[in-house]
Amino acid sequence: MAKSRASQIKIRLSSVILPVFVIVLTARMGSLVTSACNALFNLQWWQAGLALLVVYKVIQWLVWLTSTESVKGKVAVITGGGSGLGRLMALNLAKQDAVVVLVDINRKGLVDVVNEIAAFNGLAYAHLCDVTDRDAVYSLAEQISATVGPVDIVINNAGVVSGKSLLEVSDAMAELTFDVNAVAHFWFVKAFLPSMLVRNSGHIVSIASAAGLAGVVGLSDYCASKFAAIGLMEALRLELARQNSEVKTTTVMPFYINTGMFDGASGIPFILPILDAQETADRIVLAIQRGEKMLYLPPILGFVSLLRGIMPIGLFDYLSTLLGISASMDQFKGRGQDWHEGADNSVSITDESDDEF
Ligand SMILES: NC(=O)c1ccc[n+]([C@@H]2O[C@H](COP(=O)([O-])OP(=O)(O)OC[C@H]3O[C@@H](n4cnc5c(N)ncnc54)[C@H](O)[C@@H]3O)[C@@H](O)[C@H]2O)c1
Helix, strand or coil, rough: HHHHHHHHHHHHHHHHHHHHHHHHHHHCHHHHHHHHHHHHHHHHHHHHHHHHHHHEEEEEEEEHHHHCCCCHHHHHEECCCCHHHHHHHHHHHHHHCEEEEHHHHHEHHHHHHHHHHCCCCCEEEEEEECCCHHHHHHHHHHHHHHHCCCEEEEEEECCCCCCEEEEEHHHHHHHHHHHHHHHHHHHHHHHHHHHHHCCCEEEEEEEECHHHHCCCCHHHHHHHHHHHHHHHHHCCCCCHHHHCCEEEEEEECCCEEEECCCCCCCCCCCCCCCCCHHHHHHHHHHHHHCCCCEEEHHHHHHHHHHHHHHHHHHHHHHHHHHHHHCCCCCCCCEEEEEHHHHCCHHHHHCHHHCCCC
């Protein structure tokens, strides 16, 4: 409680009181400042005040840009850590001496990533767990807290995509998409947030998607699940702010990435190219270390909601078609059917004898 009050004072100081103080001080010392500024730059006191405010804000921004929080010794749980972005984020964090806990249904992927991390003497644990199984998630959280220690970072990254239009996607697949991409985020947040609140520190990360900002043809179930994931994070962020909590959140909204999940999907040259998986994973880890609340990849995606708000919706839809976003899933192949059905890549999680390694 004392810590959160201190941080509240710190925030007020840095964002409101200090700039106002700079202007008032400059005004009070009007004649002195005016003559000094006249001598130097020929500025009035209020112009000098504004200039000082700008300089102050630039310095504040530079400090933020260059300061990253160390993850050394921190425990990071990554769902979907056996492949793609999850694997790359795990390697990045482990190289920075974080303790990585991978959760996935892909046994081979888990084993491979643990071995990759062990090869450079990093510390990693892996758990075979279906993130949609609420009870399994809750008992896994207890197990992790008891054996590895309190969790500092939770990255809700596991995801699935069908790439089918609304009437083509099976009921089961639509439900699975929601369960993995959005509902499971509740279970992981509910499992780990209480302990973070007690410690008044921690970080919840959601790997959402640009598909959570605008609808795309062939992605109705996926878009809906990602809109839900973004909504969850926005409400959570505000709930934490109301409690003056130091627990941080980062919502990530990337365009297509070359991990394999969206194989065949097309980018838009110059405006929205397909993202590189390694660069994306590294940028996400940096955002976590900087405490960035929202990460649009590429940054131009930050204008999507604004454009939808100010444009006639017909024009917004026309723009989506004109730019090729509507047709971006036309050649989608993805990882193939078996990936989600678990035929080749996954193991049954009923094999509880061997679910931690
Ligand atoms: N690849 C892209 O173009 C792209 C773009 C935007 C957002 N994203 C999001 O990024 C995240 C990572 O995607 P990726 O590209 O690395 O895909 P990926 O397929 O390589 O990784 C997803 C991982 O989630 C795991 N997973 C799936 N269902 C699970 C379940 N029920 N329980 C536990 N684990 C499960 C898979 O086994 C896999 O290891 C996803 O949430 C995805 O929606 C991807």
